[in-house]
Amino acid sequence: MLAVFLGSVFAVWGVVWVVRYLMADTAHRASIRQAVRIRFRWKRLAPMLKLASTDKTPTLMASLSSSEGKQPKPRTLVPTLKVRHDAFGVIARAGCLPGVGLEEYQKAAPYLADAWGCTRVAVTQDTPGHVVVRGVRLDPLTTPTRHRPSGRAPDAAARWDLGVDEYAQPVTVDLTQVPGVTVAGLPGSGKTSLINRLMSDWAPSSAVQFACADGKVTTAHEGDYAHLVERMFAFVGDDLDDANALFKRLVKLRRARVAAAGSMLGTNDMWQVGPSPSWPLVVLIIDEAHTYFRDHRGSDKETKRLAALAAENARLVEDLVKKGRSMGILVILATQKSTGDAIPTFIRDVCPIGLSFAQKTSDAAVAALGEDIRNWPDADPVNLQGPAYVGVAAMNHPTRPGFLRIRTPLVTGDDSATIAHQTAHLTQDPATLLPRTPDRIGLDKTPPDEESGPLAA
Ligand SMILES: Nc1ncnc2c1ncn2[C@@H]1O[C@H](COP(=O)(O)OP(=O)(O)OP(=O)(O)O)[C@@H](O)[C@H]1O
Numbered sequence: 001m002l003a004v005f006l007g008s009v010f011a012v013w014g015v016v017w018v019v020r021y022l023m024a025d026t027a028h029r030a031s032i033r034q035a036v037r038i039r040f041r042w043k044r045l046a047p048m049l050k051l052a053s054t055d056k057t058p059t060l061m062a063s064l065s066s067s068e069g070k071q072p073k074p075r076t077l078v079p080t081l082k083v084r085h086d087a088f089g090v091i092a093r094a095g096c097l098p099g100v101g102l103e104e105y106q107k108a109a110p111y112l113a114d115a116w117g118c119t120r121v122a123v124t125q126d127t128p129g130h131v132v133v134r135g136v137r138l139d140p141l142t143t144p145t146r147h148r149p150s151g152r153a154p155d156a157a158a159r160w161d162l163g164v165d166e167y168a169q170p171v172t173v174d175l176t177q178v179p180g181v182t183v184a185g186l187p188g189s190g191k192t193s194l195i196n197r198l199m200s201d202w203a204p205s206s207a208v209q210f211a212c213a214d215g216k217v218t219t220a221h222e223g224d225y226a227h228l229v230e231r232m233f234a235f236v237g238d239d240l241d242d243a244n245a246l247f248k249r250l251v252k253l254r255r256a257r258v259a260a261a262g263s264m265l266g267t268n269d270m271w272q273v274g275p276s277p278s279w280p281l282v283v284l285i286i287d288e289a290h291t292y293f294r295d296h297r298g299s300d301k302e303t304k305r306l307a308a309l310a311a312e313n314a315r316l317v318e319d320l321v322k323k324g325r326s327m328g329i330l331v332i333l334a335t336q337k338s339t340g341d342a343i344p345t346f347i348r349d350v351c352p353i354g355l356s357f358a359q360k361t362s363d364a365a366v367a368a369l370g371e372d373i374r375n376w377p378d379a380d381p382v383n384l385q386g387p388a389y390v391g392v393a394a395m396n397h398p399t400r401p402g403f404l405r406i407r408t409p410l411v412t413g414d415d416s417a418t419i420a421h422q423t424a425h426l427t428q429d430p431a432t433l434l435p436r437t438p439d440r441i442g443l444d445k446t447p448p449d450e451e452s453g454p455l456a457a
Pocket residue numbers: 144145185186187188189190191192193194224336390391392407408409410411
């Protein structure tokens with residue numbers, strides 16, 4: 001009776017596995033086969049890689065059952081191994097034994113990679129007594145992905161879903177309390193797609209408002225952001241005067257918020273209460289940032305005027321980055337050019353998060369990510385050359401040591417245009433949400449040319 005019962009349980013389990021296998025796509029099927037092979041060979045492989053222990057002390061049962069005078073044989077203990085799979089490979093949870101812990105697994109990682117048929121294996125501590133061994137058969141960095149924005153408001157405020165790391169683990173960054181982010185990379189390396197994603201994921205929330213300065217275009221109807229302007233309360237192109245007016249307007253907004261914070265929020269740090277429709281997080285995107293900050297050299301009157309404007313723009317953006325965090329202002333600066341004048345170092349150095357897509361030279365990588373990237377040659381964005389690495393960035397993650405390499409997904413202009421259109425009704429100038437205090441009145445009194453930007457509210 002028991003045999004029949006066990007037989008039927010086994011048969012049902014087998015059928016479930018066969019159905020799962022048949023329904024899986026090619027990548028998942030390969031991972032299922034890989035996981036089965038790994039489980040099957042583990043008992044032999046573990047001792048060969050010194051991932052097993054020898055227990056010389058006989059158990060009570062062994063002592064009782066051994067014939068008189070004969071010493072029971074030492075036992076070989078093999079760690080437990082539970083293997084899951086995903087499209088990229090396997091995630092194994094392995095037990096630790098006396099003398100076999102995280103360090104031993106990490107030492108064995110290259111051999112595990114060979115034995116398991118993986119391009120890369122990483123070992124991290126899970127709970128005490130267990131490690132997680134992540135093996136990827138396909139390289140997640142060179143496997144392009146696509147993200148379709150859901151159109152739903154995000155669950156968490158200011159959580160930036162970036163993509164996956166080299167072990168296909170999701171990478172997110174918490175942008176609460178973050179005043180600035182820099183994004184650098186050669187033309188066509190994936191910067192716009194990254195910002196498209198951020199905008200289209202956050203646009204369904206009425207607690208976020210966007211403004212943009214795009215140094216690559218002249219009007220709001222051209223370029224990478226043309227399809228997103230519906231969801232922006234302000235947009236300026238490459239005109240230095242327009243950009244200067246926008247930056248001034250946002251600095252005034254910051255000051256007006258400082259004046260209103262006590263009465264509206266009950267605190268002088270917006271992140272204590274979080275963004276809301278009445279006090280939204282203001283995201284200022286400055287693309288092709290060098291357009292607004294670059295040094296103009298020449299002795300004629302117009303060049304001098306532009307040089308003064310560029311210097312003032314840098315000061316205004318520095319103000320927003322240095323003082324805007326607690327008032328709910330986040331600045332994202334993107335540039336193709338990675339030199340000190342593209343994003344002035346005094347701005348770059350106060351942006352806690354930096355990403356860089358492919359770069360041509362190590363100097364450009366340092367300009368984008370700071371000196372520390374020299375200590376992490378594997379993550380150097382100079383290595384991200386060629387079409388396979390379009391959409392791959394190196395990043396200094398605030399909660400992980402060193403630099404991560406991230407495969408960001410493609411977000412098409414059409415998908416983000418749909419979201420911008422669906423959420424256009426949420427667009428609101430954050431200045432209009434403040435009470436009509438003298439500071440707010442000051443905000444209203446912007447000179448006429450500040451109001452004349454293509455989308456100025
Ligand atoms: N994450 C990605 N995955 C796959 N392909 C991508 C990704 N991001 C961008 N691409 C491809 O590369 C092209 C250029 O991307 P994108 O416009 O984002 O680059 P960029 O760095 O903003 O360039 P530029 O500095 O010239 O504006 C896109 O049209 C798309 O085909």
